[in-house]
Amino acid sequence: MLLFPRRYLGRCYQGYAICRSLGQGRYGNCFAAQAPDGSQVVLKRFHNRMKKKNTGRNHFEPVILSMLKHPSIPDLLGVINEGKDYFFVLEYMPGVTIEQLLFREHHRFTPEETSNIGFQLIDLIAYLHQNGIVHRDIRISNVLYHQGKISLVDFGLARFADQDRYRLDSDFSYLGDFLLYLLYSNSPTNKFRRHRPWYDELPLSDGQMEFLKRLLGLETPYATIEQVREHFFVFMC
Ligand SMILES: Nc1ncnc2c1ncn2[C@@H]1O[C@H](COP(=O)(O)OP(=O)(O)OP(=O)(O)O)[C@@H](O)[C@H]1O
Numbered sequence: 001m002l003l004f005p006r007r008y009l010g011r012c013y014q015g016y017a018i019c020r021s022l023g024q025g026r027y028g029n030c031f032a033a034q035a036p037d038g039s040q041v042v043l044k045r046f047h048n049r050m051k052k053k054n055t056g057r058n059h060f061e062p063v064i065l066s067m068l069k070h071p072s073i074p075d076l077l078g079v080i081n082e083g084k085d086y087f088f089v090l091e092y093m094p095g096v097t098i099e100q101l102l103f104r105e106h107h108r109f110t111p112e113e114t115s116n117i118g119f120q121l122i123d124l125i126a127y128l129h130q131n132g133i134v135h136r137d138i139r140i141s142n143v144l145y146h147q148g149k150i151s152l153v154d155f156g157l158a159r160f161a162d163q164d165r166y167r168l169d170s171d172f173s174y175l176g177d178f179l180l181y182l183l184y185s186n187s188p189t190n191k192f193r194r195h196r197p198w199y200d201e202l203p204l205s206d207g208q209m210e211f212l213k214r215l216l217g218l219e220t221p222y223a224t225i226e227q228v229r230e231h232f233f234v235f236m237c
Contacts, residue, residue, distance in 0.1 A: 005029045008045070013080050016043060016089065023141075027156055032092065041077060042090040061155045062088060070127055072120070072151045093153060095146030098178075102140060102185055109182040115236055117143075118179055120150045122232055125175065126225045129168045134161045138174035140181050172222055176215030179236075207235035 005021040008031060012018070015036035022030040028046040035041045065076035065088075074091040098117075101107040109117070121143070128135055136157040144151040159166040180198050187202050195201075199209055211231050213219040222228045 005031070013043070013082055013085065013087065016041065016080070018043060025154070025156075033089075035077075035089075040092040042074065042092050043080070043087040044090060045085060045087045048084055060159055064133055064155050064158045064160075065090075068128070068131060068133070070124070072124055072149070073155075074151070074153060090153075093144050093146075093151035095144035095149075095151065098140040098143045098145055098181070101145060102181060108186045110186060113148075114179065114182040114186070116148060117145070117150055117182065118175075118232055118236055119229075121152075121175060121178065122225060122229045124150070124152050125171050126229065128158075129161070129171070129225050132161050133158055134166050134168050135171055135174070136166070138171055138178055140178060143178070168225070169221060169223070171225075172215045172228060173217055175228070176212050179212065179215070205235065207231075211235040 005024060008018050008029070009020065010018065016033045018031045018033045020032050022032055022042065024030075028044065031043045031045065033041050033043045062076055062079060065074070069075075072093075074093050076088060076090060078089040080087040080089060096105075121138070125135070125138070135152070135155065136159065137154055138152065142152060142154040144153060161168045180202075183202055183204070184198070199213065204212070210219060214222050214231070215228065222231075
């Protein structure tokens with residue numbers, strides 16, 4: 001399995017030269033590549049079985065990315081369909097994932113960093129929701145961090161929102177879970193071995209506790225991202 005992406009290194013597709021592997025996921029592999037103009041891009045390759053089985057579902061990611069224009073969301077630059085290989089060409093977003101920072105670099109996020117990242121993420125979610133898009137996969141492996149700025153990648157599960165299956169508020173529990181990782185990183189219990197529920201372990205104020213419980217659906221859930229933003233400002237800053 002690990003050797004699989006290696007055979008792509010050094011290959012060239014329509015002038016895009018694959019330089020290194022960025023990560024492997026459910027749908028395929030992501031590679032950093034050099035574009036014909038010398039700039040750096042990402043080639044997201046789909047497993048052949050995904051390409052065949054999933055044409056309908058794969059369709060959402062390029063459509064959604066094409067309609068979004070935000071500095072923290074990669075632009076879709078093109079699609080390569082060459083023989084058995086099918087790639088999206090994406091804008092390269094700088095930085096490392098929050099997951100790598102937490103588990104490889106053992107970074108402890110200060111309250112200021114957590115509040116800065118939280119605000120940016122809420123702004124990004126608000127932008128998506130204003131455009132009728134629900135991301136459905138806001139996880140530490142899909143958020144990149146670089147010089148205090150975040151980017152959100154992997155729109156493979158993103159959908160046009162509705163009142164039924166793809167509700168906008170489904171992003172809130174992801175946000176809650178995401179914030180818990182940042183808070184745990186700087187807590188005395190740390191280590192991510194959760195022996196007791198987070199609300200018994202983390203030293204949080206009543207307001208912070210209520211905010212997180214509402215995000216996670218343990219208390220009256222938030223109806224809109226604006227409510228989330230308002231309470232984040234009151235409780236987490
Ligand atoms: N536009 C981008 N710029 C920089 N790095 C990226 C970009 N897109 C993806 N990556 C890197 O590649 C990794 C895998 O990407 P992505 O999550 O899109 O793939 P996936 O196959 O859908 O994975 P998953 O199974 O986690 O959903 C990311 O964790 C990130 O490190």
